[in-house]
Amino acid sequence: MTINRIFVIAKNVFQEVVRDRILYIIGFYTLIFGVSLRVLPEFAASTENKMLLDFGMVAMSVIILIVTIFIGTGLINKEIEKRTILVLVAKPISRSEIITGKFLGLSAVIAVLVTSMTGIYLLFLQIANIPHPTVSILIAAVFLFLQLSLIAAVAITFGVFTSSLLAIVLTFAVYLMGNITQDLVQFGRLSHNPIIQIFAQILYLILPDLSRLDLKNDAVYGLHALPDFTALTINLGYGLIYSVMLLAIAIFIFSRREF
Known part of the structure; x- marks a missing residue:
């Protein structure tokens, strides 16, 4: 059964990461x-x-980002470089199941890291008697998981058709550019140059708008004490749809690779 095979692959990824x-x-x-x-x-x-x-949220985000990119880019690439991918494709497992299972396994690792670090973060704040908007922090943590899962999909996609080093560089570039896509559009408008405006608009349409999923400032300043559930739902859907699209691209490329 497909779900069982995906679960086994995801479980193996999670266990391998824990063993590391x-x-x-x-x-x-x-x-x-x-x-x-x-x-x-x-x-x-x-x-x-x-x-x-602010430091607690930023440190959490940066640490898990680095882990996500370095693991994500190697999930498929290492299998290809070590030729162990031949064992996988020889089994009754489709390539879409391999990609999906790898992604879900890495997402499980991200979930554990985000949950654990958020718990530690809140515990320290409580011990230090530092006033903090718990609801806002929990919402930010959920969206941090979604953002990093999207980056995991980016890392896996690049890892399917490039070397590990290049995939790492490209994924970091997507993360950095994805956080300023709205600024790029504004820059294009201010330039009054049609070519720059078109280029900025293309980047905005292609790159993920990660600022939608970045609620660290809202958590620090408690802007979501009474959350706007409509906006949160829209951004949640955006993150999920973008991740699915990236995985579809990864599956498409991977299915056409010869080993």
């Missing part, structure tokens, strides 16, 4: 955030609460 001790990254996050609680107030006593709230 990647979950030690949770301890690393605990360490640096714990240190920040002691160090940051020394430099900015007047704004220490906002700085700590």
Whole structure:
């Protein structure tokens, strides 16, 4: 059954990542955030609460982003380089099942990391008696998971047809550009140059608008204490649809590769 095969692949990816001790990254996050609680107030006593709230969210995002990109780009590429992909394709498993299973396995890893780090983040804030908008932070964490899952789909897509190094560079580039797509459109309008405007619009249409899924500032400043569920639902749908489209592209390319 297709679902069972996808589940087995996803489970294997998750177990492989855990065996690589990647979950030690949770301890690393605990360490640096714990240190920040002691160090940051020394430099900015007047704004220490906002700085700590911001630092905790940013550190979480950056750490899991790095893990996602380095693992995601290698999920398929390493199989190809080591020729173990020949064993997989020889089995009664479709290539779409391989891509889907790899993606879901990596998404499970991301979910564990986001959940664990968010729990640690909230625990430290509670211990330090730092006022924080819990609802906003939880919403931001959910959308962080969605954003990083989308990046995982980008990483897997590039990993299907490029080398690991190039896939890493391209995925980082998509992440950086995806966070400023709206700024690119504004820049194109301000340039008054038709070519630049068209180019900026094309980039906006092709690249994922990751700012839709970035609610870190909202969490820090508590803007979603009473969330706009309509906007959140639209952005949630956007992230899911974009991830599915990327996986469809990855499956299309992978299905046409010869080994």
